[in-house]
Amino acid sequence: MGKVKREVPELNSSSTADIAFLLLVFFLMTTSMAVNKGLARRLPPPVPAEQKTEDLKVKERNVFVVLINSNDQLLVQGEYTDVAELKEKAKEFIKNEDNAENLPEKEVIEVDYFGNVSVTKNHVISLQNDRGTSYSAYIEVQNELVAAYNELRNDLAKAKFAKTYDELQEDQQKAIQKIYPQKISEAEPKNYGGKK
C-alpha cells in the first residue's frame, strides 16, 4: 500500500475579487479627501439686553483699529492700507519693540522660561466690518491678523528654543502665548454703508 495522500480541498476564491470590487466602488463613490480646515475663532458671550453698554475704558494707544468698508477697503489706525501691509503693521503694534509712545504700553510680567518680560499685555486689535463687506475680504483680514500673531510667536520660539512654535511642548507654548496673547476683538455690528 502506498501512503495516503490527503489534500485540503481548495476554496474557490474567484468571487472574492467581485466582493472586494463592490466594496471598493462603494468607498470610491462616497469618499471625499478634503479635510475640514479653517480659522478657529471664539465669539464673545452675548450681552444681556438690559445691560447698558458700558464704554470700557481702553487707552487709545492700546487699540489697533481695523475697519473694512463695503468696498472691501481697509482703514488701519485711520490710514488707508493695503491688505498686504496689514500683517507688518499689526506685528509692529503687538511687539512695540522700542517702547514707542503711540504704541501699546508695556507691562512687566513673570513668565515661565523667560523670567520677567515686558509685554504689551493690554493691547487690543479691534476689527469692525460693514454689512456690505465681502466674506473673502473679511477672512483675508482675519487671516493676516492671525498670521501676525503666529509669526511673532514663531520668531520668539525660534529665538528661545530653536524650534518652531508648533514643535514646542504645551507649557512652552503657554509661556509664549502669555507674551503674545491673541486679542482680536470684533465690535458689535453696525450698519455703516447704508441699507444693503
Add this chain to the structure above:
Amino acid sequence: MGRFRANSSSSGTPKISTASLPDIVFMLLFFFMIATTMKEVDFKVGVTMPEATELQKLEKKTLVRNIYVGKPLATFRAQYGTEPRIQLDDAFAEINQIENYVVSERSAMPEHEQDLLTICLKVDKDTKMGIVTDIKQALRRAYALKLNYAATQRANENL
C-alpha cells in the same frame, strides 16, 4: 523542440492567474476605507470657500456642526432666488432657526462634550458680511461660541 510546439498548439492561450487580484483590490479598498469621509449633506447652496494660510484642522467630527451659506443651486433658484441663503443639515433655513438648531444639536450630544461644540461656518466667498454677522449674533445668543471659518489652504507664494 517538437514536444514544445505540440504542447503550445494544443492548449491555446494560457490563462492569466487572477489569484492575486483580490489582494490588489483589497489593498485599494483599505486605502479608500481609511481615507474616506462620508458626504455630510446634500448641498443646496453653492459654497466656494475663501483661501487662507493660517488654518487649523478640525479635530473631532462629532463635535462639529456645519452651517452653509451661499447662493442656492440652479435647481432651487426658481423657489429661493439668487440671494445667499442658509442651509442647516439638508434644508434651507432662516436666521431665527439657527438658535433652535444649535440648542437641539447640543442637547443631543453627551453631556461632557456639550461645551466643546464647534460651529463650522462654510460660507461662500462672495457672500456679504451682513448675513454672516446675523448668524454670529444668533450663535452668540445660543452660547455656541466656538467658531470655525472654513477655508481652503492657499499655496504659499513666498516659498
